[in-house]
Amino acid sequence: MESAIPHDNGTDPGSRSASSFFARYGLAIAAFATALVLTLFIRYASGNPTFFSFYIAIFVSVWFGGRGPGWLATALATIAVHSLFRGTGDLLAVTGEKLPTVLAFIICVVAADILSTRRHRAERALRSARDRLEITVRDRTAELIRANAALSGEIAERVRAEAAVRASEERWRRLFEASSAGMALTDLTSRYIATNSAFQNMLGYTDEEFKALTALDITHPDERVITEAIVAEFASGARQEYHVDKRYMKKDGTPLWVNVSTTYVPATDITPPMLQGVYINIDDRKRAEQALQVSEERWRRLFEASAAGMALTDLTSRYVATNSAFQKMLGYTDEEFKALTALDITHPDERGTSEARHADFVSGAHEEYCVEKRYLKKNGTPVWVNVTTAYVPASETSPALMQAIVIDIDDRKRAEAALRASEARWRTVFETASLGIAISDASRRILSANAALQQMLGYTQEELQELGWAALTHEDDEILTDEWAVDLMQGREHAFRAEKRYRRKDGEFIWVSVNASYVPATEASSATFASIIVDITGRKRAEQALRASEERWRTVFETSSVGIATSDENLRIATANASFQRMVGYSESELREMRWIDLTHEDDRSATEDLVRSLLDGQLLAYNMEKRYRRKDGGTIWVNVYNTYVPATATTPAFFPAIIFDITDRVHAEGALQRSQAELARVARVTTMGELAASIAHEINQPLAAIVASGSACRRWLEGENLAKAKHSLERVVADADRACDVIKRVRALTSNAMPERVELNINAVVKEVLAITRGELQARQVSLQLQLNDDIPPVQGDKVQLQQVVLNLVMNAIDAMATVTDRPRVLSITSQHCDDGGAQVTMQDCGPGLDPAHAERIFQPFFTTKPGGMGMGLSISNSIMEAHGGRLWASPALPCGSAFHFSLPRTGSGEP
Numbered sequence: 001m002e003s004a005i006p007h008d009n010g011t012d013p014g015s016r017s018a019s020s021f022f023a024r025y026g027l028a029i030a031a032f033a034t035a036l037v038l039t040l041f042i043r044y045a046s047g048n049p050t051f052f053s054f055y056i057a058i059f060v061s062v063w064f065g066g067r068g069p070g071w072l073a074t075a076l077a078t079i080a081v082h083s084l085f086r087g088t089g090d091l092l093a094v095t096g097e098k099l100p101t102v103l104a105f106i107i108c109v110v111a112a113d114i115l116s117t118r119r120h121r122a123e124r125a126l127r128s129a130r131d132r133l134e135i136t137v138r139d140r141t142a143e144l145i146r147a148n149a150a151l152s153g154e155i156a157e158r159v160r161a162e163a164a165v166r167a168s169e170e171r172w173r174r175l176f177e178a179s180s181a182g183m184a185l186t187d188l189t190s191r192y193i194a195t196n197s198a199f200q201n202m203l204g205y206t207d208e209e210f211k212a213l214t215a216l217d218i219t220h221p222d223e224r225v226i227t228e229a230i231v232a233e234f235a236s237g238a239r240q241e242y243h244v245d246k247r248y249m250k251k252d253g254t255p256l257w258v259n260v261s262t263t264y265v266p267a268t269d270i271t272p273p274m275l276q277g278v279y280i281n282i283d284d285r286k287r288a289e290q291a292l293q294v295s296e297e298r299w300r301r302l303f304e305a306s307a308a309g310m311a312l313t314d315l316t317s318r319y320v321a322t323n324s325a326f327q328k329m330l331g332y333t334d335e336e337f338k339a340l341t342a343l344d345i346t347h348p349d350e351r352g353t354s355e356a357r358h359a360d361f362v363s364g365a366h367e368e369y370c371v372e373k374r375y376l377k378k379n380g381t382p383v384w385v386n387v388t389t390a391y392v393p394a395s396e397t398s399p400a401l402m403q404a405i406v407i408d409i410d411d412r413k414r415a416e417a418a419l420r421a422s423e424a425r426w427r428t429v430f431e432t433a434s435l436g437i438a439i440s441d442a443s444r445r446i447l448s449a450n451a452a453l454q455q456m457l458g459y460t461q462e463e464l465q466e467l468g469w470a471a472l473t474h475e476d477d478e479i480l481t482d483e484w485a486v487d488l489m490q491g492r493e494h495a496f497r498a499e500k501r502y503r504r505k506d507g508e509f510i511w512v513s514v515n516a517s518y519v520p521a522t523e524a525s526s527a528t529f530a531s532i533i534v535d536i537t538g539r540k541r542a543e544q545a546l547r548a549s550e551e552r553w554r555t556v557f558e559t560s561s562v563g564i565a566t567s568d569e570n571l572r573i574a575t576a577n578a579s580f581q582r583m584v585g586y587s588e589s590e591l592r593e594m595r596w597i598d599l600t601h602e603d604d605r606s607a608t609e610d611l612v613r614s615l616l617d618g619q620l621l622a623y624n625m626e627k628r629y630r631r632k633d634g635g636t637i638w639v640n641v642y643n644t645y646v647p648a649t650a651t652t653p654a655f656f657p658a659i660i661f662d663i664t665d666r667v668h669a670e671g672a673l674q675r676s677q678a679e680l681a682r683v684a685r686v687t688t689m690g691e692l693a694a695s696i697a698h699e700i701n702q703p704l705a706a707i708v709a710s711g712s713a714c715r716r717w718l719e720g721e722n723l724a725k726a727k728h729s730l731e732r733v734v735a736d737a738d739r740a741c742d743v744i745k746r747v748r749a750l751t752s753n754a755m756p757e758r759v760e761l762n763i764n765a766v767v768k769e770v771l772a773i774t775r776g777e778l779q780a781r782q783v784s785l786q787l788q789l790n791d792d793i794p795p796v797q798g799d800k801v802q803l804q805q806v807v808l809n810l811v812m813n814a815i816d817a818m819a820t821v822t823d824r825p826r827v828l829s830i831t832s833q834h835c836d837d838g839g840a841q842v843t844m845q846d847c848g849p850g851l852d853p854a855h856a857e858r859i860f861q862p863f864f865t866t867k868p869g870g871m872g873m874g875l876s877i878s879n880s881i882m883e884a885h886g887g888r889l890w891a892s893p894a895l896p897c898g899s900a901f902h903f904s905l906p907r908t909g910s911g912e913p
Contacts, residue, residue, distance in 0.1 A: 028069035031057035032076045039085075049085050051077075051101070055108050062112035070109045078102055182258070182279030185265075188235040190215035190227075193274065202258070202281055204251035215277075220247035220255050230262075234275055240264045245282060257286035309385070309406035312392075315362050317342040320401065329385070329408050331378035342404070347374035347382055357389075361402060367391040372409060384413040436512075436533035441526065444469045444485060456512075456535055458505030474501035474509055488518035488529070499536065511540040563639075563660035571596045571612065574655065583639070583662050585632030596658075601628035601636060615645040615656075626663065638667040707733050758797050760908050763840045764789040764832055766800060770807040771830075774815075778828070781815050786829040793832050793840045794907040802881045803905075806889070809874040810844045810901050817848030817899065824897075839887075839907045845900040850893055859891060878903075 035057035043049035054077040062070030081101055176183050182199030186192050192210040200206060203218060219227045223246050233239040242262045247255045259280040267273040303310050309326030313319050319337040327333060330345060346354045350373045360366040368390040374382045386407040394400040430437050436453030440446045446464045454460055457472065470478065477500040484496040495517040501509045513534040521527040557564055563580030567573050573591040581587060584599060600608050604627040614620040622644035628636050640661040648654040711733055717726035767789065771778075778785060811828070818826040829845040851859070860879045875889075882889040887905040894900040 024065035024069045025072060027065050028057075028061035028073040029076070031060045032073050032080070035077070036080055036084075039080075043085070051081060054081070054105070058105060058108045059112045062109055063116050066116070067113050070113060074105045074109045077105055182277075182281070184210070184277045184279070186215055186275045186277065188231075188273055188275065190231045190275070199279055202279065203248055203256065209251075218248045220249055223247060231275075234262070234264055245286075248279075256281065257283045309404075309408070311337070311404045311406065313342055313402045313404065315400055315402065317358050317402070326406055329377075329383065329406065330375055336378075345375045347376055350374060361389070361391055375406075383408060384410045436531075436535070438464075438531045438533065440469060440529045440531065442529075444529070447528065453533055456504075456510070456533065457502060463505075472502045474503065477501055484516070485529070488516065502533075510535055511537045563658075563662070565591070565658050565660065567596055567656045567658070569616075569654050569656075571656065580660055583631075583637065583660065584629055590632075596656075599629045601630060604628055611643075612656075615643070621645075626667075637662060638664045707737060757799055759800065760795050760797055761800055761803075762793065763796055763803070763842055763905065764791075764793055766803050767807055767830060767832065767842065770804050770811060774808070774811050777812075777815060781819065781826065783815055783818060783826045783828050786827055788829070788831040790832050790834070792834075794834065794838065796840050796885075796905040797908045798885045798905060803885075806878040806881050806903060807842070807844075809878050810903075813874065813901070814844055814846040814848070817846045819848075821848055835904045837904075837906065839905050841902060841904040843900055843902045845894045845898060847894075847898040850897060851891060851899045860889070 032054075035053035038053040039049050039051065042053075058070060058073045058077060061073035078101065176194075176196050179196055180198055182196065182202045184192055184195040184199050191214045195205075195207050195210045200210070205213070205218075215231070216224055216227055227246070230239065230242055230244075234242075241264065243260070245257065245259050248258050250256050259282045261278045263276045263278075265274040265276050303321075303323050306323055306325055309323065309329045311319055311322045311326050318341045322332075322334050322337045327337070332340070332345075342358070343351055343354055353371075354373070357366070357369055357371070360369075368388070370386065370388045372384065372386050375385050377383055386409050388405045390403045392401040392403050430448075430450050433450055434452055436450065436456050438446055438449040438453055445468045449461050449464045454464065457464070459467065464472075477498075484493065484498065487493040488496055495515065497513070497515050499511060499513050502512055503509055513536045514531055515534075516529055516531040519528045519530055557575075557577050560577055561579055563577065563583045565573055565576040565580050572595050576586075576588050576591045581591070584591075586594070597605055597608065607625070608627065611620065611623045611625065615623065622642065624640065624642045626638065626640050629639055631637060640663045641658055642660075643656055643658045646655050646657060714726045714730055714733070717723070771785070771787075811830075814828050818828070824847060827847050829843075831843050831845075833841050833843075835841045860875050879889045882903050882905075885905055887903055889901070889903045891899060891901050
């Protein structure tokens with residue numbers, strides 16, 4: 001492997017001639033001298049020399065002079081640095097101070113030598129490549145000269161062939177350009193390459209515009225899918241030519257029918273494969289064909305869809321073709337008609353005439369005729385028809401025929417007969433009608449009048465004809481009558497209705513309702529007025545009476561002492577009388593800006609809206625409720641409102657009439673009464689508690705005695721320092737004190753004067769609390785208790801104290817009822833269960849003598865009692881409490897003995913009060 005610092009040898013690029021030798025080494029010395037001068041100058045200028053100039057001198061010597069000059073410059077630089085800048089010691093001795101500088105110079109010369117060597121090698125490789133390239137170029141040039149000589153002959157031959165091709169192309173170009181048929185060339189993507197003027201004129205595009213389009217771009221949208229498939233077949237080679245009639249879109253957007261012949265043109269040495277199209281304008285032909293088809297279709301549809309029967313017969317009157325209307329008219333099919341002649345279906349009474357007419361056609365005496373005659377339907381019934389027959393001469397493709405147009409006039413014939421009958425009926429109606437009917441001419445002269453009108457006015461028909469309408473009409477109504485007559489004759493009105501007055505023959509005026517219509521002139525009659533006159537004198541009197549009645553009701557409305565108001569369907573107040581205005585403090589104009597809900601107290605609005613919805617839905621016809629209104633001054637009044645819904649009529653919209661009574665004083669009085677009843681109930685409770693005083697004292701005395709005993713025991717245990725037993729005694733003291741406290745709380749609750757408060761509670765708990773108070777009384781009266789309370793009883797809503805009062809009263813009554821029982825055990829049975837309506841029911845059954853049937857209906861009346869010294873208020877108050885809670889209290893006999901009292905309460909959330 002060659003060294004990184006190659007030596008001078010025969011192959012080294014540093015081998016030079018003598019002059020080159022001196023030049024290279026001279027360059028090294030000059031570079032050294034320059035670096036030395038520059039270093040001395042820097043030391044002189046700054047006092048601190050730097051040796052970078054020596055590195056540059058070494059690098060330049062190696063790069064341009066080679067390895068030898070480089071080492072020379074390195075040696076000179078080392079000597080100069082150590083002799084001039086580092087002292088005057090032994091120059092050949094390499095000390096630690098000199099070593100770094102020497103190594104730096106050596107590294108510099110080695111690096112420069114490596115770089116220089118690589119540059120020389122690259123230069124040699126380039127020179128070698130250049131020499132090889134020059135040899136190759138000379139060889140290739142010689143080959144090209146030989147090829148050029150061979151091509152010169154070929155070019156001469158090609159020039160002659162191209163001249164012939166150009167002549168041929170010119171002929172085809174002239175044919176292409178001058179052709180009257182459109183011609184075009186496209187590539188296999190259908191993009192246009194060239195088009196002739198005929199094709200350009202055909203579609204309105206220039207050649208340049210065509211080159212920006214494809215055949216698909218100008219194809220009618222309905223045919224693009226087929227065209228795309230054909231182009232794909234040409235591109236794949238599956239098709240060589242194609243002929244089709246299709247539509248192209250002209251530049252102005254109108255479609256054009258074209259006959260297109262497309263041929264595949266294979267590729268040549270100088271041209272790619274193409275498609276050649278020849279286009280012939282067939283738009284006129286297509287239009288003619290379409291017009292012919294439309295005409296044929298129109299006549300065919302006219303024949304088939306005509307409402308009139310149509311038929312073709314030959315000169316023997318045998319049917320050739322019939323349309324569906326003719327088939328339906330007579331009930332035959334087309335095949336059945338073809339087996340018949342016109343004479344076969346003609347009514348027997350008219351066949352002779354029909355044969356004569358047919359002979360005239362055959363002889364040429366007639367070419368058409370029209371007649372009304374009867375045909376016989378397939379079922380044998382005759383039908384009247386209007387037949388128009390025309391002679392159709394023979395043509396090159398068809399023989400002479402007869403064409404018949406048959407119109408069913410059976411209904412018209414029946415109508416004419418009916419009209420004659422109707423005219424007779426209307427004449428009868430005219431003569432016998434209870435309403436006045438008259439016919440008059442344009443000058444208002446009466447032509448005819450029926451008997452009813454004559455009787456109404458007291459004139460005969462002849463007298464009416466002499467008078468005319470003007471003489472009969474009241475003076476104040478003449479202008480109105482003249483105006484409507486002109487309007488009817490000029491067509492501004494089709495009919496006229498008015499209420500006016502006529503003068504009877506006896507001079508009295510009557511009110512009539514006149515309905516007049518104008519009957520225009522016809523060929524057979526002149527213009528007339530037809531009038532129907534109704535005597536409305538009685539109705540007019542009734543209307544006057546109605547207006548008087550309305551005035552009376554208006555007076556009642558205005559002067560009534562109760563509030564009366566109306567509102568529309570949106571509950572906006574429309575009218576209000578003075579009493580209602582005083583009641584709420586608003587004027588009528590202020591109330592018209594308000595709705596009923598604006599006056600209603602906030603707590604009553606939901607219930608009011610529900611009732612109004614029920615009225616609108618038809619669930620209620622009317623409703624009556626007690627509610628609160630807010631007065632203008634902010635005060636609240638209680639009112640009783642009766643409201644109903646009056647549906648709309650032809651003359652009035654729907655509205656709500658309301659009658660409002662101010663019941664504020666009554667509500668306050670009821671409140672005072674309720675407070676008095678509550679006080680009475682409290683008195684009854686206190687009275688009952690007085691009767692239980694001994695039992696209550698016993699109930700309290702027991703825990704107090706237990707407290708005393710437990711306290712004494714605790715003192716003894718404390719003296720003996722037995723703390724555990726002393727603690728146990730104290731716990732019994734606390735428990736007995738709580739039991740006494742519970743008894744006192746129950747007594748205080750029953751005797752308190754608190755306002756009733758409705759809460760959700762369990763009726764079983766109410767019963768148990770009352771039994772806790774009456775336990776001593778039950779024991780004292782030797783009454784045993786059977787308690788069967790259903791744990792799944794639903795919760796109820798009520799006042800706990802009032803319900804306890806009911807239970808306490810029933811328990812005490814049961815105890816009192818069994819006071820005289822000595823021959824059997826005294827048992828009080830209390831049960832609770834579900835009601836049928838989902839609420840709670842409690843039953844208290846005793847085994848006493850039972851209820852006297854004569855007193856059964858009176859036991860709940862106030863002050864009625866069967867107990868000596870009783871007040872007769874307990875059951876009455878209990879019944880009132882149950883009704884206030886939405887419940888019920890009743891009694892029934894018990895088997896085998898005694899009586900049972902039951903009460904039920906609705907469950908919470910049932911909607912009851």
